[in-house]
Ligand code: HEC
Ligand code: HEC
């Protein structure tokens with residue numbers, strides 16, 4: 001199984017590189033977890049923060065305005081409240097008060113306490129590979145929705161070629177698999 005673990009690492013790195021092509025914004029953040037040398041953006045004010053394709057308010061200020069104008073857009077509560085310091089070191093915005101997943105567990109329930117087996121990227125603390133820590137146009141702050149999220153790291157050909165996955169038309173990966181964890185390595189719902 002050593003070999004398969006190596007293959008998975010490669011698959012994940014490929015996935016991350018793919019993520020990096022979605023937008024320069026997301027890419028830089030994800031790459032940061034792999035290569036400490038990638039410089040952080042030096043923006044220090046909300047006005048400079050990318051908005052995931054949502055046009056910035058022309059006055060250049062106020063989250064509330066954006067939230068109000070775009071009720072379908074999801075804003076992570078602490079970001080919307082301007083509580084940047086709950087995650088970022090105030091002296092150096094590019095550094096976090098704690099690495100993930102601990103950063104997220106400051107406020108959220110520890111997923112390791114909920115599941116006996118954790119999905120690889122959850123165990124590894126790559127929460128922000130799937131969730132945008134600030135805002136997203138998608139439910140649950142997801143960067144990508146549906147099966148495409150899974151296929152960013154898992155090779156479609158290999159997954160769909162598995163006899164376990166015959167005749168899945170009309171089903172979502174998450175109908176059977178939990179994105180965070182489960183009772184065993186197959187992380188069933
Ligand atoms: C819930 C935790 C959290 C909060 C609250 C938060 N951030 Fe972030 N922020 C992150 C994480 C994690 C990253 C690392 C990039 C990633 O993984 O997407 C990041 C990255 C950034 C970056 C680098 C560019 C980028 O987006 O990758 C900037 C600039 C930034 N945050 C600004 C802010 C500002 C300004 C606020 C307050 C309005 C804020 N953040 C609130 C977690 C948070
Ligand atoms: C300072 C507290 C705090 C931190 C740190 C924090 N969150 Fe949250 N998060 C909240 C609150 C408050 C909510 C809204 C209430 C809820 O749904 O639990 C929320 C909601 C969410 C949601 C659900 C959003 C929705 O639309 O239903 C996700 C996903 C999420 N957070 C992911 C993360 C991730 C990933 C991290 C770490 C990068 C993180 N959070 C760190 C406070 C926090």
Ligand code: HEC
Pocket residue numbers: 101104105108111119121122125126127128129130131140142174179180
């Ligand atoms: C492989 C992608 C992936 C990773 C990695 C991931 N999540 Fe999620 N997360 C999801 C998906 C998909 C959902 C939506 C599940 C649903 O709607 O049933 C979700 C939902 C959530 C929610 C909302 C739960 C709710 O019931 O509303 C929170 C909070 C959350 N994740 C936190 C985290 C934290 C903290 C981490 C890292 C320790 C993490 N996630 C890592 C994919 C992921």
Ligand code: HEC
Pocket residue numbers: 004005008012015119120121126129130149150151152153154173174177178179185186187
């Ligand atoms: C950020 C990359 C990433 C994303 C996105 C992702 N996965 Fe994974 N997945 C992994 C890694 C890493 C492993 C662990 C592989 C290992 O340890 O052998 C894994 C393992 C699994 C396994 C267990 C397979 C095994 O043989 O151990 C299943 C099932 C799975 N993922 C389903 C999903 C589903 C469903 C989604 C979409 C909701 C998803 N994954 C999204 C990276 C990812």
Ligand code: HEC
Pocket residue numbers: 147150151154158159162164165168171172173174175176177186
């Ligand atoms: C109908 C339920 C079901 C659905 C839907 C489903 N799976 Fe699976 N998946 C399984 C079963 C069953 C296994 C095999 C478990 C075993 O071998 O004991 C499995 C195994 C896996 C594995 C590990 C073995 C492999 O093929 O590499 C991965 C990764 C995986 N699924 C990802 C996905 C992804 C991604 C999707 C969405 C395209 C998906 N699954 C949809 C039931 C499902």
